[in-house]
Amino acid sequence: MQRYKLLISVIFSVGLLLNLYSQTEVPVYLDEGKPIKDRIEDALSRMTLEEKVAMCHAQSKFSTPGCPRLGIPEIWMSDGPHGVRMEFDWDDWLHAGWTNDSCTAYPALTCLAATFNPDLAYRYGYSLGEEARFRKKDIILGPGVNIYRTPLSGRNFEYMGEDPYLTSAMVVPYIQGVQKNGVAACMKHFVLNNQEKWRDTINVVVSDRALNEIYFPAFKAGVQKGNVWAVMGAYNKYKNQYCSHNEILINKILKTDWGFDGVMVTDWGSAHNTDEAARYGLDLEMGSWTNGLTWGVSSAYDNYYLATPFLDKIRSGELPESLVDEKVRRILLLNFRTNMDRSRTYGRKLTTEHKSLAIRVAEEGIVLLKNENNFFPILEGKYKKIAVIGENAIKKLTQGGGSSELKPKEEVSPLQGIINRYGTENVVYSMGYASGAPDYNNVLPSPFDADSLLHAAVEVARSADVVIFIGGLNKNKHQDCEGDDRLNMDLPFGQDKLIGELLKVNKNTGVIIVSGNAVSMPWLDKVDGVMQSWYLGSEAGTATANIISGNTNPSGKLPFSIPKKLEDNSAHYLGEKSYPGDGTNQYYLDDILVGYRWHDTKKIAPLFPFGYGLSYTTFEYGKISTDKKKYSEYESVRVSFTLTNKGKVDGAESVQLYMSQKSPSAMRPAKELKGFDKVFLKAGETKVVNMTVEVKDFAFYDEKTGSWVVENDDFILHNAASSGDVKSSITIKILN
Numbered sequence: 125m126q127r128y129k130l131l132i133s134v135i136f137s138v139g140l141l142l143n144l145y146s147q148t149e150v151p152v153y154l155d156e157g158k159p160i161k162d163r164i165e166d167a168l169s170r171m172t173l174e175e176k177v178a179m180c181h182a183q184s185k186f187s188t189p190g191c192p193r194l195g196i197p198e199i200w201m202s203d204g205p206h207g208v209r210m211e212f213d214w215d216d217w218l219h220a221g222w223t224n225d226s227c228t229a230y231p232a233l234t235c236l237a238a239t240f241n242p243d244l245a246y247r248y249g250y251s252l253g254e255e256a257r258f259r260k261k262d263i264i265l266g267p268g269v270n271i272y273r274t275p276l277s278g279r280n281f282e283y284m285g286e287d288p289y290l291t292s293a294m295v296v297p298y299i300q301g302v303q304k305n306g307v308a309a310c311m312k313h314f315v316l317n318n319q320e321k322w323r324d325t326i327n328v329v330v331s332d333r334a335l336n337e338i339y340f341p342a343f344k345a346g347v348q349k350g351n352v353w354a355v356m357g358a359y360n361k362y363k364n365q366y367c368s369h370n371e372i373l374i375n376k377i378l379k380t381d382w383g384f385d386g387v388m389v390t391d392w393g394s395a396h397n398t399d400e401a402a403r404y405g406l407d408l409e410m411g412s413w414t415n416g417l418t419w420g421v422s423s424a425y426d427n428y429y430l431a432t433p434f435l436d437k438i439r440s441g442e443l444p445e446s447l448v449d450e451k452v453r454r455i456l457l458l459n460f461r462t463n464m465d466r467s468r469t470y471g472r473k474l475t476t477e478h479k480s481l482a483i484r485v486a487e488e489g490i491v492l493l494k495n496e497n498n499f500f501p502i503l504e505g506k507y508k509k510i511a512v513i514g515e516n517a518i519k520k521l522t523q524g525g526g527s528s529e530l531k532p533k534e535e536v537s538p539l540q541g542i543i544n545r546y547g548t549e550n551v552v553y554s555m556g557y558a559s560g561a562p563d564y565n566n567v568l569p570s571p572f573d574a575d576s577l578l579h580a581a582v583e584v585a586r587s588a589d590v591v592i593f594i595g596g597l598n599k600n601k602h603q604d605c606e607g608d609d610r611l612n613m614d615l616p617f618g619q620d621k622l623i624g625e626l627l628k629v630n631k632n633t634g635v636i637i638v639s640g641n642a643v644s645m646p647w648l649d650k651v652d653g654v655m656q657s658w659y660l661g662s663e664a665g666t667a668t669a670n671i672i673s674g675n676t677n678p679s680g681k682l683p684f685s686i687p688k689k690l691e692d693n694s695a696h697y698l699g700e701k702s703y704p705g706d707g708t709n710q711y712y713l714d715d716i717l718v719g720y721r722w723h724d725t726k727k728i729a730p731l732f733p734f735g736y737g738l739s740y741t742t743f744e745y746g747k748i749s750t751d752k753k754k755y756s757e758y759e760s761v762r763v764s765f766t767l768t769n770k771g772k773v774d775g776a777e778s779v780q781l782y783m784s785q786k787s788p789s790a791m792r793p794a795k796e797l798k799g800f801d802k803v804f805l806k807a808g809e810t811k812v813v814n815m816t817v818e819v820k821d822f823a824f825y826d827e828k829t830g831s832w833v834v835e836n837d838d839f840i841l842h843n844a845a846s847s848g849d850v851k852s853s854i855t856i857k858i859l860n
């Protein structure tokens with residue numbers, strides 16, 4: 125009997141232990157030792173249908189709910205792409221007014237592109253990712269890689285210019301830098317959002333060739349080389365289907381052909397239909413209010429296309445549950461890559477490294493366009509009285525522009541930077557012109573009298589030894605701003621007239637244009653010094669003063685062509701069908717001839733070509749040579765030439781490699797960028813520049829076969845200082 129009792133108690137204890145063990149066993153989805161794929165399937169299998177659907181749409185302006193019951197965290201997002209945006213109210217577009225949500229504002233992406241420096245793009249992405257992580261963001265809504273097709277596009281300042289090679293080369297390290305912090309980059313806006321006018325509805329008609337050669341490459345590189353974890357859809361349509369749920373763009377190209385394994389996010393309010401959102405590749409619906417673009421209904425996240433309507437259709441059997449499973453798998457993968465990766469770092473914010481990086485990018489991006497009679501640099505002590513004129517010398521240009529607005533902890537204005545450098549006693553300021561009050565939706569009239577401002581500035585200029593005019597655009601509506609385009613290419617608010625008046629009283633006047641777009645320059649011949657500057661962020665003034673004073677030698681190069689007049693730009697040359705379209709459709713009649721491809725091929729000289737930028741020193745290019753004369757399609761061409769800094773100051777030159785095909789069977793642009801390298805040289809120093817290009821990159825996209833083709837032909841390689849300044853060329857043969 126005793127023995128029997130003992131046996132029972134042993135069995136009982138073992139059972140108890142087993143039971144305890146099974147209760148403490150880590151579920152597979154939380155077991156870091158298990159493969160991610162298994163963890164995803166396990167998490168998915170534990171979720172109710174309602175929980176799965178909840179993960180596919182917003183719960184607030186910038187977050188999704190996760191699955192609280194299973195401990196799957198919320199996903200928090202922020203714009204993007206130049207810094208971590210300030211916080212918002214839960215359910216409206218009011219700034220939340222926190223006191224701890226300031227950031228480092230990095231220079232806008234046009235400036236980053238103008239550096240032609242991929243190492244800086246990595247550091248930019250990394251620093252931004254650090255700040256995003258510190259602010260507990262899981263996705264940063266950037267980078268923007270839509271192609272600069274027209275100088276009127278309101279968001280060009282958020283993108284990286286007109287060339288697919290340059291944009292691709294810069295976006296990959298940016299993404300890698302961000303994601304190193306366990307924060308997802310969200311590359312946007314896929315695709316063809318190349319103008320803001322009618323962005324919510326316009327259907328873009330474009331050839332497959334232009335898509336593949338011009339508009340896709342940066343996105344493809346971001347997916348395949350950058351391994352980006354999220355992509356945002358564009359507002360517009362392609363083949364009459366909204367881009368955010370587009371069968372061809374997302375299901376076929378992005379997810380199947382390119383193998384994108386991340387999350388496809390809407391732009392805010394860019395979903396329009398439950399069936400399409402469910403079937404055509406959208407994973408996560410975010411929004412401004414409810415049902416797409418309708419404003420005014422609050423806390424209506426359950427009404428989103430991927431919310432209750434989606435749930436109902438699955439419940440009724442109209443849509444299969446496999447559709448939501450596929451979306452949740454991708455969202456869970458993003459969780460595992462970000463907020464469920466316990467090894468990710470904690471981030472940092474507003475460090476001295478962030479600050480010096482912001483300065484460095486700004487300095488390397490400013491482009492010296494003209495420098496007659498050595499107008500620049502304005503060395504300290506050269507002049508007693510420096511007049512600074514123009515509203516952009518004092519305006520906070522990290523604000524405005526739409527979703528890329530930022531709240532920097534500090535913002536050094538150009539005027540402040542100049543005062544810091546030259547001393548208060550040597551600098552006098554006059555505004556000269558004024559824009560209206562900053563407003564994204566309306567153009568409010570300026571409270572100042574234009575004539576009085578002009579008169580006062582002329583008097584200040586008259587009495588100064590040198591005048592630095594700092595103007596341009598300003599991120600108000602129609603002036604480089606999301607939601608609409610510029611109305612023309614001219615400087616607004618009477619700036620051309622003002623510059624003319626300043627020149628009448630003081631010939632020693634230089635102009636600094638702050639913008640993200642090309643502006644017309646009717647006064648160019650009369651001005652000795654001109655710089656193209658950008659929205660430079662927190663340290664705008666420090667960097668501007670460093671360049672003006674010669675403390676840093678400028679090395680930026682234009683990431684877009686500046687046409688002499690708007691009609692010389694390809695999109696505009698071809699009339700309204702091409703830009704802005706007829707309100708329903710827009711036809712990319714310029715096809716692959718975008719930017720310098722157009723100017724070079726059609727022999728329409730720009731005012732300043734793509735890739736152009738001067739330095740305070742001069743560079744001498746040696747003759748280009750290649751390692752061989754004949755190559756097959758699978759080989760690489762090794763190119764070399766010498767580069768010498770012929771001047772008295774150290775400097776950097778972004779050397780460019782262009783390719784032309786001699787007798788192509790299809791039309792090809794006069795030349796295409798295939799490589800670049802930013803070379804730093806001490807005064808008098810010579811370096812051998814080596815570059816490698818793969819022959820497969822000489823291909824064009826053949827629409828008939830839907831494939832990339834390198835033809836047996838002669839190809840000419842050019843080393844160049846810009847698309848308009850070829851230094852030497854060499855012909856090689858491709859024989860397959």
Ligand code: BGC
Pocket residue numbers: 203204265312391392527
């Ligand atoms: C913009 C996106 C942005 C989103 C969230 C949209 O209006 O087009 O680029 O990320 O808002 O602010």
